[in-house]
Amino acid sequence: MDTTINLTIDEKRVSVPAGTTILEAAEGCGVRIPRLCYHPDLSLMGSCRVCVVDVKDIGFYMAACSSPVWEGMVVQTNSPHIRQARRDIVELLLDNHPKECQICERDGNCELQNLAYDLGVRERLFEGERKRFPLEVSGRSVIRDSEKCVLCGRCYRVCAEVQGVHNLSQHGRGFTTVVTPAHGADMDDSVCIQCGQCINVCPTAAFLEKKHSDQVWAAIADPTIHVIAQTAPSIRAAIGEGFGLPPGTPATGKMISALRLLGFDAVVDTDFGADLTIVEESHELLKRLENGGPLPMITSCSPGWISFMEKFYPQLIPHASTCRSPMGMASVLLKTYYAEKTEKDPKKIFVVSIMPCVAKKFEAQRPEHFTPDGTPYTDAVLTTREAIWMIKSYGIQFADLPNGQFDSPLRIATGAGDIFGTTGGVMEATLRTASELLTGKPAEKLEFTEVRAVEGLRELEIPIGDRVLNVGVANGLHNARELLDKIVSGEKHFDVVEVMACPGGCIGGGGQPYPPIGMKVLDPELLRLRASALYEIDGGKQLRRSHENPSIKILYDEFLGEIGGPKAHELLHTEYSAKKPRGI
């Protein structure tokens, strides 16, 4: 249907395709109608009514987000009355909202707060009963503050529509309506996979990551503890946004300098762990191809995906690579190899992972990732957002910092490690190394650009030597389900599959900075810019294949022994098990 509809918006005649909403049509003529529950990538809800407009001959104000235009429609988007109506709506939301903006985690980047300011709410008129709900802070990754919830429904829409998890729903009715998992369960007792996309799309602070900054401040302040920061690939592509740098600015060097100023005793590169993951994982793939399976091998870097597999697709557990994540590998090495080399007591080493990811907080607390004496290899996990505010609180002028260098021996990483942070990156890094392993000779092809893209699902045939690898790449678990169902049913054969839980991969992780003004959460353009920063870093490196990393070679020579050997297996690999509740 390509019928065109003619209508009038604010006395301007416009033509738009049938099915366009008033809100979309207005954007086309330069009016951004205020909105709250609306999100362009999610289903329409129309629950907040902030986007009301006046449509001629209709006796009530219509919600612009959920009203399709019709022929001859006459819309007025602004008038003193409409402005008053919107302000009244926002004031009523505020009346049922804690008055603690100054001490709220979202102060300054809260959509409700911004809306109240834009609409001119400058005084509070009513004082009455507010909804009261306890804080739910038991989750290892995601915490809930239902008193700050405005029932916009973005969290449960993203959980269902983008992540395919369906963990959240509105419960009860009227004044006591609350968004929770089934049975009002705590987050970690539910089918939550800890991806944190609910945090990303929440307009307020009803969902937040579990804070680890207090532990980190305490460790930094203790002179007897050697505090090491490791930074994930995608941090360098996004952290600059927190300090006013344009999205897509690579900021590796400034990030390292800032962390040193913050008081970390050492700063190392999680990308080194990524290179190591590729070396081990490619070896594992080769073994599986030689031994007849189980195939496909599915990547295991994304802890949100791992949780999803354990709850929703436990039958695929034999397919998941047994490799720990790059974070997991790096943390193990810091408390073994690094401790040995620098002659430090591992018990006095405090490993802080700076991650784009909320699920990494959960991963770090899994007993599979504990040292033999029962303490975690990764002591604390900071999201990009937490790292940004910690740097800000020291008054560090990030943009003006000189470029720092990572510390040995987890210093050098290849470009293959950098691209781990974006969808398709783990696949490309695997192919760069596996193609040499499979053919037994140095591969000519370096860039597998066919696996690069921001869309959620790709199925490709990659020729390597005289064989063809069937590969699948998925980001966003709703997309992944399509691919996983094919594997379960046997409808299609894959050799290797990359799954990243979050849209766009780690660059769109649940712990990444809230989007800058003018960009929406999950904006493909924002994700593209962050990905381009990683490809830029990769392109500028001499070393771009993980197995060519000289430090990795030294690591095996000095410490691990053989690739895929007993010591590597003991330290770098892990296991999974089916978890309950079983997801649907």
Place this chain on the structure above:
Amino acid sequence: METTTDNWNEVMAKSREALPAQILNYIAAVMEGPEPHSQLISVLHRVQGHFGWLGTEQIDAVAQLMRIPQAKVTGVATFYHFFRLKPRGKFMVHVCLGTACYVKGASEIAERFKEELGVDFGETSKDGMFSLENSRCLGTCGLAPVVMIDEEVHGKVKPEQVRALLDTYRTKAREG
């Protein structure tokens, strides 16, 4: 495909154990028909009809067997007033708090029931005998204040009659 790590059979067995055969059959039939998910409320009605309320195990079983996410099922079950998420007592006590009953002192009657049973509205007495609910007009305003216990209507109830009223049902229960 290896299934040693899969818990599917265990989950499905537990789901089937939680529901009686006639409801399992009903769900099976619904799943064969068009738009099975639109039958969720009707399935929940049957579960409540059988058990008197919706327990966690039953809700999870319905979710698994109908392939509807648990959060959606509990969302529906908590939204509709009709669905009970706590066990119901042997007898349902409805105290009318509609306008006519209210002006005739229903709130005092309600208080007396709460005292006698040691529960609030929406709760069930410790002995499992009475569930206390409030209603908004039972349509017999001429008899205000009205209390309905199961299907029996008691009119012009006085606070001092409450204990005796409950006792008649206790006796009834004892005598089967």
